[in-house]
Amino acid sequence: MSSKTKAVKAAAPGKKTPLAAKIFLGIVGLYLLIPFLTTLIYSLFVEWTDVLPSGFTLRNYAELFTNSTFWFSIGRTLVLCLVSVAITIVLLLLAMYVVVAVNRRLGRFMQFVCMIPYALQGVILSIGIISLYTGTGTILSNRMFMLFGAYTILVLPYIYQGIRNALNAIDANMLIQAAEMLGCGRFRAYVQVVLPNIVSGILVSSLLAESIVFGDFVLANNIAGTNYQNIQVFLQANMARSSGLSSAIVVIIFLVVAAVTAVVLKLQHTSQKQ
Amino acid sequence: MAEISQTSATLSADAAVPAARVTGSAAEASRRPQKTRRWVGYVAFLPFLLVIVGYELLPLAQLVLDSLIGKESGAFGLENFVKVFTTPLYQQSIINSVWISLVSAVVGIVVSFLAARFAYESSERVRNAFTMVLNMMSNFSGVPLAFAFMILMGNSGVLTILGQQWNIPFLADFDLYTGEGLLVLYIYFQIPLATLLLLPAFSGIKKSWREAAIILQATPLDYWFRIVIPNLMPSILGTLSVLFSNALAAYATAFAIVMNNYALLPLQITSKFKGDVQIDAATGGALAVVLIILMVVCTVINNYFTKRASKGREII
Amino acid sequence: MAYIEFKDVVKRFGDNTVLDHISFGIQQGDLVTLLGPSGCGKSTLLRCLSGLETVTEGKIVLDGRDVTNVPASKRNIGMVFQQYSLFPNMTVEQNVAFGLKMKKVDPATIEKKVADAIAMVELSGKEKAYPANLSGGQQQRAALARSIVTEPSVLLLDEPLSAIDAKLRKALQSRIREIHQELGLTTIFVTHDQDEAMVMSDVIQLFHSGRIEQAGSPVEVYTSPVSEFAASFIGSYNQLSASDFTALTGVTVPAGNVVAIRPETIGISRERPDEKDAHLVDGTVVDSTPRGNVLRYTVRLEGGTTVFVDVLFRSFHMFDRGNKVYLSLPERDCLVIPVDAASARPAA
Numbered sequence: 001m002s003s004k005t006k007a008v009k010a011a012a013p014g015k016k017t018p019l020a021a022k023i024f025l026g027i028v029g030l031y032l033l034i035p036f037l038t039t040l041i042y043s044l045f046v047e048w049t050d051v052l053p054s055g056f057t058l059r060n061y062a063e064l065f066t067n068s069t070f071w072f073s074i075g076r077t078l079v080l081c082l083v084s085v086a087i088t089i090v091l092l093l094l095a096m097y098v099v100v101a102v103n104r105r106l107g108r109f110m111q112f113v114c115m116i117p118y119a120l121q122g123v124i125l126s127i128g129i130i131s132l133y134t135g136t137g138t139i140l141s142n143r144m145f146m147l148f149g150a151y152t153i154l155v156l157p158y159i160y161q162g163i164r165n166a167l168n169a170i171d172a173n174m175l176i177q178a179a180e181m182l183g184c185g186r187f188r189a190y191v192q193v194v195l196p197n198i199v200s201g202i203l204v205s206s207l208l209a210e211s212i213v214f215g216d217f218v219l220a221n222n223i224a225g226t227n228y229q230n231i232q233v234f235l236q237a238n239m240a241r242s243s244g245l246s247s248a249i250v251v252i253i254f255l256v257v258a259a260v261t262a263v264v265l266k267l268q269h270t271s272q273k274q
Numbered sequence: 275m276a277e278i279s280q281t282s283a284t285l286s287a288d289a290a291v292p293a294a295r296v297t298g299s300a301a302e303a304s305r306r307p308q309k310t311r312r313w314v315g316y317v318a319f320l321p322f323l324l325v326i327v328g329y330e331l332l333p334l335a336q337l338v339l340d341s342l343i344g345k346e347s348g349a350f351g352l353e354n355f356v357k358v359f360t361t362p363l364y365q366q367s368i369i370n371s372v373w374i375s376l377v378s379a380v381v382g383i384v385v386s387f388l389a390a391r392f393a394y395e396s397s398e399r400v401r402n403a404f405t406m407v408l409n410m411m412s413n414f415s416g417v418p419l420a421f422a423f424m425i426l427m428g429n430s431g432v433l434t435i436l437g438q439q440w441n442i443p444f445l446a447d448f449d450l451y452t453g454e455g456l457l458v459l460y461i462y463f464q465i466p467l468a469t470l471l472l473l474p475a476f477s478g479i480k481k482s483w484r485e486a487a488i489i490l491q492a493t494p495l496d497y498w499f500r501i502v503i504p505n506l507m508p509s510i511l512g513t514l515s516v517l518f519s520n521a522l523a524a525y526a527t528a529f530a531i532v533m534n535n536y537a538l539l540p541l542q543i544t545s546k547f548k549g550d551v552q553i554d555a556a557t558g559g560a561l562a563v564v565l566i567i568l569m570v571v572c573t574v575i576n577n578y579f580t581k582r583a584s585k586g587r588e589i590i
Numbered sequence: 591m592a593y594i595e596f597k598d599v600v601k602r603f604g605d606n607t608v609l610d611h612i613s614f615g616i617q618q619g620d621l622v623t624l625l626g627p628s629g630c631g632k633s634t635l636l637r638c639l640s641g642l643e644t645v646t647e648g649k650i651v652l653d654g655r656d657v658t659n660v661p662a663s664k665r666n667i668g669m670v671f672q673q674y675s676l677f678p679n680m681t682v683e684q685n686v687a688f689g690l691k692m693k694k695v696d697p698a699t700i701e702k703k704v705a706d707a708i709a710m711v712e713l714s715g716k717e718k719a720y721p722a723n724l725s726g727g728q729q730q731r732a733a734l735a736r737s738i739v740t741e742p743s744v745l746l747l748d749e750p751l752s753a754i755d756a757k758l759r760k761a762l763q764s765r766i767r768e769i770h771q772e773l774g775l776t777t778i779f780v781t782h783d784q785d786e787a788m789v790m791s792d793v794i795q796l797f798h799s800g801r802i803e804q805a806g807s808p809v810e811v812y813t814s815p816v817s818e819f820a821a822s823f824i825g826s827y828n829q830l831s832a833s834d835f836t837a838l839t840g841v842t843v844p845a846g847n848v849v850a851i852r853p854e855t856i857g858i859s860r861e862r863p864d865e866k867d868a869h870l871v872d873g874t875v876v877d878s879t880p881r882g883n884v885l886r887y888t889v890r891l892e893g894g895t896t897v898f899v900d901v902l903f904r905s906f907h908m909f910d911r912g913n914k915v916y917l918s919l920p921e922r923d924c925l926v927i928p929v930d931a932a933s934a935r936p937a938a
Contacts, residue, residue: 017400021392025404028389032411032466035422038432042425048432050439087325095322102316113326119573120334121523123540124562127547128333131340131555140328149329156330187318217416217526222548236417236530239424247425250418257413265409482675485642486733490689490740491663500688504679 036254043247060248070249073234080220080230081213084151085206088159091152093195096163100172100194101186114160117153122218125150130223143224150219155209162205166198204267211260215253337566340559354560363537364557368564371539374457375521382464382517383510389469394476405473412466420530423450423459451532459527464517471516475509512579519572522565539565591654593618593776594639594744599648601634608634610800612648616793621770621777623787626797627823632780633672635797636746639778641665653743668737672749674729676721682708682732683717689740707739708732710769727758734766738773745770745777751786763789784824788812796820818929821850828853828897837893839869839919843926850925853900857918858887858909868918873897875913889917 042048046055064070092114099107117125129150133140140146172194179189217232224230229237235249344353358364393401414422427433427450437445449455479502487497503510525540532538534545539561546558592615601609608631616622624632637643639650641662649658657665676685686707690700708714711731721729730750737745747766751759767790770777781787787794788808796804796811804811804820815821821829827850832843843849857863862870876896877888880903887899887909899917909915 017396018392021396022400024388024392025396025400028385028465028469029404029407032407032414032462035419035426035462036411036414038426039418039422042432049435051436091322091325094318098316098319106319113330116330116334119519119569120566121519121569123523123525123543124337124566124569125330125333127543127558127562128337129329130547131559132333132336134553149325152325153329211413215413215416217529221526221529222544225548232417232526235421239417239421239530243421243425246421250421253418254414258410261409261413265406480673480675482671482673483677485662486669486671486675486677486736487688488642488662489640489667489669490736491692492688493692496692501677501679505677507679 036250039247039250039254043244043251060244064245064248064252067245069229070234073229073231076228077214077230077232080147080151081210084148084213085155085159085209087148088152088155088209089163089202089206092156092159092163096167097187097190100167101176101190104173110160111164114156118157122154122216123222125153126219126222143227147219147223147228150223151213151216154216154219155212158209158212159202159205162201162208163198166201167194169201170194170197172198200267200271204264204271207260207264207267211257211264214260215257334566337559337562340555341563342559343556345554345556354556355563357557358560358564364542364561366537367539367542367561370453370537371522371565372568374453374460374538375518378457378460378464378521379514379517381461382468383472383514385461385465386468386472386513387510389465390472390476393469393473394479405470408466408470412463412470415463415524416526417530419459419463420527423455423462424531427455427458453536456528456531456536456538459531460521460524463524463527464521467520468513468517471513472506472509475506479505508579512576515572515576515579519569519576522568522572592616593653594778595649595651596635596639597649597651599635599638599650600646601631601638601643602646608800609638609645612800612802614795614802614805616776616778618653618776619774620792621767621779621790622793622795623791624778624780624795624797625782625784625787625823626803627782630797631800632782632795632797633748636748636778636780639744640667640669640746666740666743667746668740668742668744669746670730670733670737670748670750672752674721674726674733674753676729676732676736678721681718681720682713682724682735685721685732686736686739689736693740703739704735707735710738710772711735712765725758727754727762730754730762731765734769738769738775743776745775747777747779749780749782752781752783759786766790796823798823814925815850815927817927818848818850821848821925821927825852826898827851828856830895830897834893834895835924838871838891838895841869846929847926848929850927851897851919851923853886853898854884855920855923856897856899857920858889858899858901859916859918860909860913862916863918865918867922868920869924871917871919873915873917875909875911875915877911878909887915889915891917 041053043060044056044058045053046057046059047053095106095110099110129146133146135141172190175193175197176186176189179193180186184192215232216230217236220228220230220233221236225233226237231249231253235246235253238249239246341354342350342352344351345357347353358368389404393404396404423431425431427445427448429450431450433445434448437443437448450458483501483505484497487501492500523540525544528536528538528541529544532541534541543558543561543565546554546561594616596612596614599609599612600607610631612631612635624635626632634643638645639652641657641660641664645658649656651657652665676682677688680688683704686704687700690703695703705717708717711734713728713731713735716724716728716732719728721732724732733750734747751762754762763786766777766779769775779787779790791808794804794806794808794811795802798819804816811820812824815824815827818829821827830838830849830851832845832847832849835841835843835849857865857868871891873889873891875887876890879886879888881900883903884900885903885908887901888896889899890896897917
C-alpha cells in the first residue's frame, strides 16, 4: 500500500499538465473571462472603436460614486440581502429544532418544501406571489411585503442545506440527548449546545444566499420594479442610457459577488481541512 | 454486625418512602414538561409553515387555479391550455424555450465534459486555478452578463467593429438580439455551472480501472467509451437535466437583451402579469403551468439518475 | 536462463531510489512472493514488470524476450490489484470477458472461457451481479478470473487480499495456490504479511529498503534468517544482544552480532533439565497468552531481558505468573546474525 502511496507522492511534483489540457483549459478560461475583462477595460477608457481602447479615465467610477441613486440602490440591495437571509435563518433554525428534537418525520416534509424553490426558480415564484396578493387590498399586497416573502423563499434551499448538513455533521440529536441526561431542557440544549456548533456551517450557506439575493433581477424587477430599485434593476434601467456608467456598475457588482465567493471558498476550504 | 445491619435497615426504611415519592414526582415532572415541550416544539415550526404556505405553496396553487379558470368563459377547465397550444406566439415560445435550453445544455455538457476531463488530468495547481475561474464566472450571469455581451457583440460592440474592420463576416454580422444571440449567452452561463457539477464525478474514476484496462489490452478509445463514459453517465445525464431546467427558467439574461420582444416562455409568462398591458392571469397561469411541468419532468429525471448513481453502483 | 529475469533494475522517483539494483530470476511455473514492509519497493518492482511503471536503469526479460521498453498492453500479463479494480458498469461476466473482447476472440469461445474462469474462482451464480453487489472477497475473485481468462504468461497479484477479513483471506489464499497448481501459471504475489508468504510461496524474495535482503524457500527463510531484519520480519525471533547472551550463557559472541532464537525452540521446565547441547538459563514467568494452539510465555531472565517461549497448548504442564522456570536454549538454534544497520534504527 504505502509503497504505492510513496510512489504516487514521489511522482506528484513531477506530474506535468499535458499540453492539450493546458491549451483547452486556457481557451475555456479565456472565453469565460473575456466578457468581464472587456467590460472592465471598457469602463476605464473614453473610447474603444479600434483594436486598442484610448483615453484612460476613472470618470465613469467618479460619476457612479457621486450618483445618489446608485447608493440608494446599493443600500436597498443590502437591506434585502441581510433582512431576508436573516428571516430565513431564524425560520429554519426554529423549524429544524422541531425536526431534531420533537418529530423527526417532519424532516422529509421540510426537505421537500425547501427544495421546491430550487427547481422552480424566480419567474414562477414572483408571478405566483403577484397573482396571489395583488389587489387584495390588505397589507399583504404591499410590494415590500411580497418582495421580502419572495426572497425568503428564494434562499430557502441554500440555507436549508447548509443547516441540515451542519446538524448531521455534529449529530445534533445525540448532543441534545446528552444534554438532557445532564438535566438540560431540550430547547435550551438546542440553543446552547447545538447552535454554537453549527454557526460556521450556517455562515457559509448564508454568504452563498447573500450573493444570490445580490445577483437577483427577476424578483426585484417583477415584484417591485421601479418602486424599490435594487442594484440589478438600477443597472438594467441605466443600460440604454449610458454604457460607460453601466460598465462601471457591472464591474462593481462582479467584484462584490466575487469577494463573497472568495470568502465562501476560503471558509469551505478551511472546514474541509479540519 | 447485627447493629450495623439494623442501622442500615432503618436507614433504608427511612429512605424508601421519600425515594419513592421523589421517583414518582420525577416521572410525573418529566412527563409533564415533555408534553408542554412537545407543544412548544410544534409552535416553533409555525412561523416556517406560515411563510412556506403564504409565499411558496399558495402562490403555486394560485397559478394552477389561474390556469384552470377560462379567460373568456370564466369556467373551470382546460380552455387556457387549449389556447396556449393553439396560439402561434405561445407555441413558438414553448418551442424556442425548449430548443434554446436543449441546445445550450448539450453544447454546455460537451464543452464542460472535455474541460472537466482535462482539469482532472492536470496538476493540482492548474486544476485549482481553473476551478477558481469557474467559481467566479459562474456568478457572472443575468443582466451584467447581458450587458457585457452587448459591449462585446452588440450593434457597436468591440468584436462587431473589429469584425467590420478586419472583414470577418461572422463577427461583423452577428446579431445578438435574436435567438442565436441568446443561445451564445446561454451557452456561456452553462459552461461554468456544468463543469463545476461534472468535476467531482471525475474523481470517482479510479486509477486502477485505467491500469486494469491497459493490462487487458484496451485501447484508449476502448477505455473512454467502454469504461469512463458509461460510469459517468448518471452524472452526465443528471447535469444535463440541471442545465436544461436552468436555461428553461432563465429570465434576466434574456430580458436584458430582447426585453419582451422574443417568443420565450419566461418572457411571455412575466409579460402577462406585469407591464404595460392588462394583466392576463389566465394565459399567464397556463404558460406558467407548462413551464412548471417541464421543470418537474427535469427534476424527476435528475432525481432518478442521482439515485441510480448512488444506489446501484457505489461510484460517483 | 530463468523464465523471468530482473537484471540490475533501478527505479527512482525524483531523488527517491525505490529499487536499488535488483537482480534475480524466476523459474517458470513457480509461485514467488515478494515480501517486505510497506514502502520497501516490492509493489514497484511488480509494476515495473507489468509495464505500468518504467524502470530507470536495468533490464527485464520475460520468456526470453527483453520487455524493458515494451508497453504494458503488449506484455501479455495478468494482474490483480490491491484496490478493487472491477469496472463498476459491467457485470462479473462482462468484466471477465473484457480482456478477451479486446483481443477480438470470437463470442462462442469467450462464453466458454468466461464460464470456466468464473467456475475456477468459485463465483458461479454471480455472473450477472454488478461489482457493487459483491463482497470484497467476491470482487477479488472476479478480478482474479478476469486476469487468468486471457491466459497470460505471468500472473501478478499486488496485495490482492490486504483489504479482506482474516477468515475469507485464508480461503482465498488456498484457492489462489490451487489455481496456480492447476494452471501451472508463473505467479508473482506481493504481500507484507509473512504468514501469507509462508503459506503460499515456492520462493520468497524478502525486500528491504529497495533491495533484496534474502531469497529462498519459506523453510529456508524461516529457519535461517541472514540478518537481524530478516529475523525480526519473519516469525517472532527473540533477539538477544551479544553482551546479554554472553552474560547469560558465558559464550562469547563477536561484536556487531545478535543472537536470534525462535520461541518454539526454547524448552521450559520447573526442574533443572539435564540437556546436552543447550544453554540453560533461569527466569521468571511474567505473562502467558494463548495464541491458537500455542501458549506463549513471557519470561524475564536475569538482567531484565525478556524472551518469548512458545509451547503447545496442553492442559497439564502449565506455568503461572511468578513461577521460577528453567529455559533451555538449544545451541544449534541460537543463530548468530549480524546487526543490520538499517533496522537498528528505531522502528518508525
